[in-house]
Amino acid sequence: MFESLQHLASGFTIATTFYNLFYCLIGAIVGTLIGVLPGIGPIAGIALLIPATFGLNPTSAIIMLAGIYYGAMYGGSTTSILLNVPGETASVITCIDGYQMAQKGRAGPALAICAIGSFIAGTIGLFGLVFLAPPLAEAALAFGPPEYFSLMVFGFIVLSNVTGTSLIKSLMMAVVGLIIGTIGLDPVTGDARFTFGSISLLGGIEFVAVAIGLFGIAEVLTNVEKPLEMLEQRVIVPRFRELYPSLQDLKKSITAILRGTGIGFGVGLVPGPAPVIATYSSYMIERKISKHPEEFGKGAIEGVAGPESANNSACQSAFIPLFVLGIPFAPPTAILLGALLIHGVTPGPLLIGQHPELFWGVIASMYIGNFILLILNLPFVPLFANILRIPKKILLPLIILFCITGQYTVNNSVFDIGIMLLFGALGFLMRKWAYEGAPLLLALVLGPKLEVAFRQSLMISHGDFGVFINRPISMVFLLATLVFLAIPILRTVSKYLKKGGIV
Amino acid sequence: MLRKSMIAVVILVLLAGVPIQAAEFPTKEVQVIIPWAAGGATDLIFRALAATTGKYLGKAVVVVNRPGGGSAVGYTEGAQAKPDGYMLTSAVTPLTILPHQVTTAYTYKNFEPIINVVSDPSMFLIRSDAPWKSLKEFLDYAKKHPEMITVGNSGAGGGVHLVALAFEKTAGVKLNHIPFSGGGPSVTAILGGHVNAVSVSPPEGISHVQAGKLKILALFAEKRLEMFPDVPTVKEQGIDFAMGMWRGLVAPKGTPPDAIKKLHDAFKQGMDDPVFRKNAKDMAVNLSYLGPEPFGKLMASEHEFFEKLIKEIKK
Numbered sequence: 178m179f180e181s182l183q184h185l186a187s188g189f190t191i192a193t194t195f196y197n198l199f200y201c202l203i204g205a206i207v208g209t210l211i212g213v214l215p216g217i218g219p220i221a222g223i224a225l226l227i228p229a230t231f232g233l234n235p236t237s238a239i240i241m242l243a244g245i246y247y248g249a250m251y252g253g254s255t256t257s258i259l260l261n262v263p264g265e266t267a268s269v270i271t272c273i274d275g276y277q278m279a280q281k282g283r284a285g286p287a288l289a290i291c292a293i294g295s296f297i298a299g300t301i302g303l304f305g306l307v308f309l310a311p312p313l314a315e316a317a318l319a320f321g322p323p324e325y326f327s328l329m330v331f332g333f334i335v336l337s338n339v340t341g342t343s344l345i346k347s348l349m350m351a352v353v354g355l356i357i358g359t360i361g362l363d364p365v366t367g368d369a370r371f372t373f374g375s376i377s378l379l380g381g382i383e384f385v386a387v388a389i390g391l392f393g394i395a396e397v398l399t400n401v402e403k404p405l406e407m408l409e410q411r412v413i414v415p416r417f418r419e420l421y422p423s424l425q426d427l428k429k430s431i432t433a434i435l436r437g438t439g440i441g442f443g444v445g446l447v448p449g450p451a452p453v454i455a456t457y458s459s460y461m462i463e464r465k466i467s468k469h470p471e472e473f474g475k476g477a478i479e480g481v482a483g484p485e486s487a488n489n490s491a492c493q494s495a496f497i498p499l500f501v502l503g504i505p506f507a508p509p510t511a512i513l514l515g516a517l518l519i520h521g522v523t524p525g526p527l528l529i530g531q532h533p534e535l536f537w538g539v540i541a542s543m544y545i546g547n548f549i550l551l552i553l554n555l556p557f558v559p560l561f562a563n564i565l566r567i568p569k570k571i572l573l574p575l576i577i578l579f580c581i582t583g584q585y586t587v588n589n590s591v592f593d594i595g596i597m598l599l600f601g602a603l604g605f606l607m608r609k610w611a612y613e614g615a616p617l618l619l620a621l622v623l624g625p626k627l628e629v630a631f632r633q634s635l636m637i638s639h640g641d642f643g644v645f646i647n648r649p650i651s652m653v654f655l656l657a658t659l660v661f662l663a664i665p666i667l668r669t670v671s672k673y674l675k676k677g678g679i680v
Numbered sequence: 681m682l683r684k685s686m687i688a689v690v691i692l693v694l695l696a697g698v699p700i701q702a703a704e705f706p707t708k709e710v711q712v713i714i715p716w717a718a719g720g721a722t723d724l725i726f727r728a729l730a731a732t733t734g735k736y737l738g739k740a741v742v743v744v745n746r747p748g749g750g751s752a753v754g755y756t757e758g759a760q761a762k763p764d765g766y767m768l769t770s771a772v773t774p775l776t777i778l779p780h781q782v783t784t785a786y787t788y789k790n791f792e793p794i795i796n797v798v799s800d801p802s803m804f805l806i807r808s809d810a811p812w813k814s815l816k817e818f819l820d821y822a823k824k825h826p827e828m829i830t831v832g833n834s835g836a837g838g839g840v841h842l843v844a845l846a847f848e849k850t851a852g853v854k855l856n857h858i859p860f861s862g863g864g865p866s867v868t869a870i871l872g873g874h875v876n877a878v879s880v881s882p883p884e885g886i887s888h889v890q891a892g893k894l895k896i897l898a899l900f901a902e903k904r905l906e907m908f909p910d911v912p913t914v915k916e917q918g919i920d921f922a923m924g925m926w927r928g929l930v931a932p933k934g935t936p937p938d939a940i941k942k943l944h945d946a947f948k949q950g951m952d953d954p955v956f957r958k959n960a961k962d963m964a965v966n967l968s969y970l971g972p973e974p975f976g977k978l979m980a981s982e983h984e985f986f987e988k989l990i991k992e993i994k995k
Contacts, residue, residue: 220717227727231731364835365836376752376756376785377753504871506864514864518724518962521962522962524887526888526891527891629859636830636857637874639827
């Protein structure tokens with residue numbers, strides 16, 4: 178422990194040189210911008226800037242690129258809150274209550290609480306990274322295909338009804354997501370499935386296109402139906418005093434932030450779609466333990482604070498497998514791995530020993546970076562909140578333009594724009610009949626992973642289903658799923674029995 | 681007066697520029713399609729090469745990622761690009777594999793070879809605490825227990841999966857192949873002990889071999905690796921088998937030969953540039969230069985090889 182602190186101190190001397198501070202600042206600014214723009218996410222952002230780091234030393238290069246990654250987590254919520262357009266996978270959940278807050282004139286507090294929550298989560302996550310990295314990395318290796326499968330089952334069942342509306346409708350949407358997730362190359366045999374000869378469909382349906390369609394485009398379409406007077410009026414003019422969260426907001430949020438941080442840090446260690454699971458879980462938990470669950474979906478600040486903190490601390494813990502094992506569990510860290518290689522640093526179990534200046538320098542810079550991001554983001558709050566002063570008849574077409582260009586930058590694919598518009602239309606109909614988009618997106622992310630883990634497990638066990646219950650971690654997840662399913666049934670039964678007993 | 685003379689100068693420059701533009705290739709930046717997302721081995725290698733080749737070509741080389749369809753999307757676009765030498769595609773082993781597995785709009789025949797840059801041997805890695813001390817013990821166990829040894833790979837029908845299938849055929853054993861969604865996940869699985877071995881291609885898993893957590897069980901190369909001179913190839917152990925991944929550049933069919941030559945010469949110089957050499961060494965990739973003709977022959981023979989192998993598997 179003492180040794181870690183000593184190393185951390187030396188890391189701070191590296192990170193606080195003028196040169197490294199400068200690159201940390203650049204990374205944070207670029208990351209925020211990338212997060213704000215829908216479509217282009219941290220992955221593309223880091224990849225695009227790798228060539229710009231060719232002339233730098235490895236430590237400065239990684240400081241800047243890591244800054245883009247966690248900077249994007251700060252910016253990602255902005256369009257979710259203001260325009261109902263999720264900038265990346267991690268900010269889908271923020272759309273739900275964040276956008277509702279903005280519609281009620283509380284865009285400022287929503288934006289500010291995201292920055293504050295992200296800062297707290299980033300800071301705590303960093304301490305986890307310093308003190309717990311090696312044991313946690315070893316623990317993450319215990320997750321083989323069977324454990325992964327059971328975790329996905331757990332996530333799927335528990336998180337499907339994340340917004341707490343109709344369970345049946347949520348499950349229906351989840352099944353639609355599962356079906357869409359099967360499009361593309363079969364992960365085990367490599368055969369094409371449901372592509373009908375289309376080359377573009379071989380790679381499957383792009384998640385970001387579906388997310389922007391279901392949320393952003395559908396929101397615009399829903400507005401188009403409204404009477405003209407409503408579109409012409411200036412929506413909300415927030416007073417300056419109301420731009421930042423009140424004491425009461427902070428009180429409400431702080432426990433949500435801390436819980437979100439814990440969840441995100443734990444989930445971030447699991448390979449795969451950590452940001453999605455972390456944000457959904459955090460939202461789910463906040464809604465379940467809230468004294469006012471009816472406020473969720475209508476602009477509850479906890480529903481923004483929790484998930485936003487979760488995705489930031491998941492981003493911190495994603496660095497653990499990268500630095501300790503040299504294996505990227507999340508796509509953005511895969512790009513960082515590439516950047517390390519280009520700079521002549523071989524990521525792997527020897528990295529911390531061979532390049533202590535890099536490891537501790539980057540860690541320390543992340544702390545400084547989080548602070549820079551907080552300072553950077555809070556003054557922008559009034560600016561961003563003012564976007565909502567634009568009359569809707571002008572704002573709505575702009576959102577469509579924003580979505581289309583944003584989507585195109587992801588894969589430079591016109592086909593993806595078509596997919597996005599298609600899901601926009603579907604999302605419009607879903608809203609009319611009160612179906613939620615969140616379960617569909619969850620299933621679209623988890624479905625393919627669930628299928629692969631299931632088939633891998635059975636291949637390893639030669640078809641023996643016992644593999645899922647013979648392994649302790651896997652069994653715990655399956656049992657937890659059973660308990661979750663059983664509770665409502667038991668409740669109903671006991672209610673029924675009580676009634677019967679009294680009457 | 682000054683303005684008039686300025687205009688005259690501009691017109692002169694433009695007039696002078698036109699004939700040169702018509703004659704000299706290249707007049708604008710050259711793009712290289714990578715049919716995978718940014719950050720993979722192919723992407724990294726060609727980004728590094730693009731950085732050093734620009735100065736020899738006289739125009740910048742820009743990498744564009746067109747991921748999707750297990751590389752089919754990028755190759756389709758590359759094959760259908762205008763054959764003027766400004767839109768190149770990175771040709772990697774799957775170019776000769778995927779067309780046998782799904783209906784694609786292209787094969788290697790839709791492209792003109794330019795240069796091969798990298799060729800890496802494949803290998804099997806096992807955990808250092810695995811019960812097998814040598815390849816012979818491993819194969820003996822596999823013969824006695826067919827389909828019991830699990831071997832991870834980086835994706836169904838991908839390069840290292842087919843290497844593993846071809847090797848088991850040559851060695852006369854039956855293994856249980858488990859596909860993962862990339863080299864990272866498959867290496868994670870062996871570190872966690874969820875599979876018995878993995879089929880990889882450098883730089884995947886190399887750092888764990890250096891750290892002593894994993895070891896190279898079988899090296900499918902013609903000669904030993906520089907980094908691990910003590911590890912014998914499988915050929916030395918009496919199994920006539922060598923296979924790997926190659927990565928080169930191609931242009932659409934019909935690209936003028938003089939453009940191909942200019943591109944080849946520039947990329948060759950880019951490859952020989954000390955900066956690129958150092959980058960390649962750090963990434964632990966094995967540079968292996970082939971000119972247009974031998975590279976074309978390599979793709980043709982690989983195409984034939986995988987056609988046979990995949991027919992064999994699909995039976």
